[in-house]
Structures are given as C-alpha cells and as structure tokens.
Amino acid sequence: MGCFNFKKGPKSKPNKSVASKKSSNKPFQSKTYTEKSNNSSNSVKPDQSITKSVTSTPPRYSIPNLYEQRGQKLRVFDFEELRAATNDFNRALKLGEGGFGTVFKGFLKCRDSNGERLVVAVKRLKQKSLQGHKQWLAEVLFLGVVEHTNLVKLVGYCSVDGEKGNQRLLVYEFMPNKTLEDHLFSRAYPPLSWDLRLQIILGSAEGLVYLHEGLEVQIIFRDFKASNILLDKEFKPKLSDFGLAREGPTASKTHVSTAVVGTHGYAAPDYIQTGHLTIKSDVWSFGVVLYELLTGRRSLEQNRPRAEQKLLNWVKQYPPEATNFSVIMDPRLRNQYPLKAAREIARLADRCLVKDPKQRPGMTEVVRVLKEAMQIKVKG
C-alpha cells in the first residue's frame, strides 16, 4: 500500500496525500510515517510480536497484556481450511474489497449451535508489506481483547509465511446486511427510515463509548466511517476494521503522537495537522457520519457542484436553527422525520465538529443526546 493511508469513498485507489486534489475514502498514511514496523519474515503468531509492534514498553494495562489474558478465544486457522471455506477464494463469494484486502463469504465445516455450517467473512490481506502485516496484527490484538455487542466479532486468524509468499487472513462473524454506507448511499437498497438511522447511529456510538471508556485501556478507533459500520440481520450495527486502532494515552499524557492515518473526509483536522491523536479524533469522525446520516450525502463527493463537494462546508449554509435547515435533509426520507429531532442531531454533529478537540463532547454525552432525540416522535 502507498505510504499514505487516508481512506476515502468506496472503491477507488488510495491517495498519496491529504492535500492531494482527488480525495479518497481509502486508508491513508502520512508520508511522515514514523511508527516502527516489526519484522514479519517468519510466520508470526500475534502473541509473539505484540509487544514489539504495538508498544515497546507496555504500561500495566496494555492491549498486548490484555491479549495474553483474553486472546486465547481466537481460533487459529490453517490456510487450506480457509481456502476450502471460500471455495478457493471464489469471486462469486466476494463480499467486498477495501483498502487492505478482499472479503469473501465462507462456510466453515464446524457447525453452530443449530447444527448449521458456520457462515463467516474471510478477509485476505492484499498487502504483502510490513504495513499490511501491522494492520492485520492490530486487528487480531484489538479484536482479541474487546467484547461488545456493537463491535464485530473476530472468529480467528491465519498467518503463514511460506516460499510462495506470506498470507494474512482474518475470519469474522458474517454480517448479512452489508454496511451503513451501502444503505445510505446506494440506490440498490431501499432508503433507511429515520428510526432505523437513529438506531444504527446509537449502537455505533455505544460501540465507541465502550472503546473509549469501557476497558482497562482506552482504545482510539481512528477509522470511524459509514463503511466500517456493519449491519447484522436485525440491522444492529457492529464496528469493524481495527487495523488502524491505537491505544489511547496513559494517564500522564494528553494524546498519543502518531503518524496520520485514517480516511479522507472523516479524520479530525487537528489530528491531521499535529499527529496528536485522542479519543476526540473519533468524536470528530462521528460528527461527520451524523451529517451523512441526515443528508444521505458522502463527506466528499466530487461529482457535485464545487460548493457542495465537501459536505461539512455545504451544511454550514443551513445551520440547525435556520428556517431553511431542512434543505440539507436526505430527500429519500420523504419528509418522514421529526424536524425538531433532526435539528437536535445537527446541533450534536456541530458540537462533535468543533475545532478545539477539548470542546467536543465525550461519546457518553453523545449517547445521551441521541437517546433524547430518539424520544422526539412528532413528524413535521
């Protein structure tokens, strides 16, 4: 993968820099990338390399040492088993493709509690680089530790370094209803109702609260966006893609200094400028998704008139208290939403999108406001 990992819209190539004209919703990584990569020349089990690649001096609680306690629940697959499960990575079973790899539907021989073959999603990393390995490793470590109803479940992983090349795969529980991105922006799906939009965004916010506050260590997701919100059979949201996640700062620090990675159109400007990462970087991205949810528009859309290409600039002309606020609302909602609630959500988005990260609300506060907005039912 190129050395800039900012992510952009669905299926285009990674961008080289945030400042470049063509935006990309694919992963980016700043040219000033400085994080140390670990050596992946041998077959690597996550528990052997975690301390090297995630942090060099683990604090008392760290993802690596939590992984040692909790990561055992993950299954280690051999490559042949995953090849068989996906019918040799058959294109007919392809679920999608992201910046880091291709995802296939797979059927494992083992049966679930109902005696059915276990359906999974198998992500095969296309990067044979150290960077690819690093992202794979982060995903194994973080998902090996976390457990929450709004986070995707990792079933296991596969790592083989052989003469024919290195293979890194991840096996997740299968999510039958695609992603929030698909339902918001693709005409192939019926429009999402107002209530469902709020239900999805509330669950996603609860996933972030758990990451930010629910564990012994703080986790910064760093890649919150509509395509990383998977939907289960009841449209319950599950955050996915922990390849860019980072441990938050320890008590004595205010931020982690890191190379800038994330997705164009979603990453916080203060983080892009300084490389200082905090949980408030996720709050900014959350604000962007709130506006996507209200408007049915992507944060960056190059095929619109210039003044409308950047969603955050465009919505500024229609603030929540303005009489013409409803101009921004997704026409696919067909006016079937409570205007008062929509204004509340826009106000909340604006709070998430303030310049100074310290002034942004925490995710617990965001959840509180969302729940309040969900109580407003009168349409108009």
Ligand SMILES: Nc1ncnc2c1ncn2[C@@H]1O[C@H](COP(=O)(O)OP(=O)(O)OP(=O)(O)O)[C@@H](O)[C@H]1O
């Ligand atoms: N657990 C899963 N169950 C079902 N489908 C999945 C699962 N994980 C991923 N997918 C599908 O695979 C697609 C590609 O996912 P992936 O995370 O690799 O890329 P992305 O999120 O679209 O882009 P990016 O790499 O920028 O994050 C998703 O859009 C989704 O449709």
Ligand SMILES: [Mg+2]
């Ligand atoms: Mg993704």
